Amino acid sequence: MKILVVEDSIRLGKTLVDGLSRSGYAVDLVGDGSAALQYAKRLAYDVVVLDLMLPKIDGLAVLRELRRSGESAGIIILSARDQVQDRVQGLQLGADDYLVKPFSFDELQARIAALIRRRYAKPDPVIALGSIDFDTARHQAFKSGTELKLTPHESVILECLALNRGRVVSLRKLEDSVYDSDSSVSRMPSRRISARCGRNCGSRENPT
Template sequence: MKVLLIEDSERLRRSLGYGLRREGFTIDSAGDGYEGLLFAETYTYDVLILDLMLPGIDGLALLQRLRAQGNNTPVLILSAKDQVEDRVRGLHLGADDYLIKPFAFEELCARLRALVRRRYGTKNPYIQIGPLTINTNLRQVFHGNTPITLTRKEYMLLEYLALRRGRVFSSAQLCEYLYPHDVDINSNVIEVMIYNIRKKFRKHGVSSVIRTIRGHGYVID
């Protein structure tokens, strides 16, 4: 899951970025409204975390501009403003959730995952693909009750395709998701990663759930 974190506190930005990466999220971060707007307009994210008290463009103005552009990426507002009218205004302007500082990190992660599931049309944290079950909370894949061990990047790729079933993604698109801003990554890394995922599945008697569309990319039906 790819997250844009827009927060002016460097200390909080660093700690959240560190914690979210450990939870398996891919993070871009911005320290002011202008930088955050540039990221949001340039790249695709599963969810945005937005502080309200930002230098440059404040959070609500940034949110309004994104919605006016037709950007429907889920937005979770993270703010010390705890008055009902502040929360109502943020939600009326297009935010999808509102979390008041201070907050529990575990709750933030749970809310982010719920927003992403809702975006892709499921409230269930379990994704069933043939005989496989993906537990998006634990970030694990099971064949029956048996876990299948994937690397962090392998899991991210599988979950990305599973949440977008039926859509074909090229190697370049998957590289951008897994290795954002890393121009030195060869797209061949995706082919190797999918080969390794399929190999692990075959050891459990599972035929590949990722289909190759020659000349176009990969898809989970």
């Protein structure tokens, strides 16, 4: 899963990127509204975590433009604006959730996971892939009732395959779900990981 964090505080932005990356998400960070629009329109994100008080373009203007242009990513507003009218306005403009600063990182993660589940409209968090059951709520895989020990990257790839069950998943989509757009890490390992997951799950991978 790929997340765009839009936060002008360098310290908070780094904290969010580090925490979400450790949870297996591919995360990009931008610090102003103009960059947020450029990234969101150029790359496919599952979730956008959006601050409101941003340089260049205000967060609400970013939100309005993203929804106007048809952006379907889940959007969570993360802001110090704590008045009821602020929350109502954000939700009316198209945000899926609103979390007030200061906040619990565990709560943010839970809200992101819930938003991803709603986006992919899977009422049952456990998705069967051949002989493997993947729990999208707990990010765990089981085979014959026994939990499989997966690395964070393997878990993300398997989740991508599970949420796109029945459809061809391109190698680029698998890589984008694991690596941020500026990653200098070689993407070759994901070929081996996705091939292993594909064999175990009976899924097909599109090499293009």
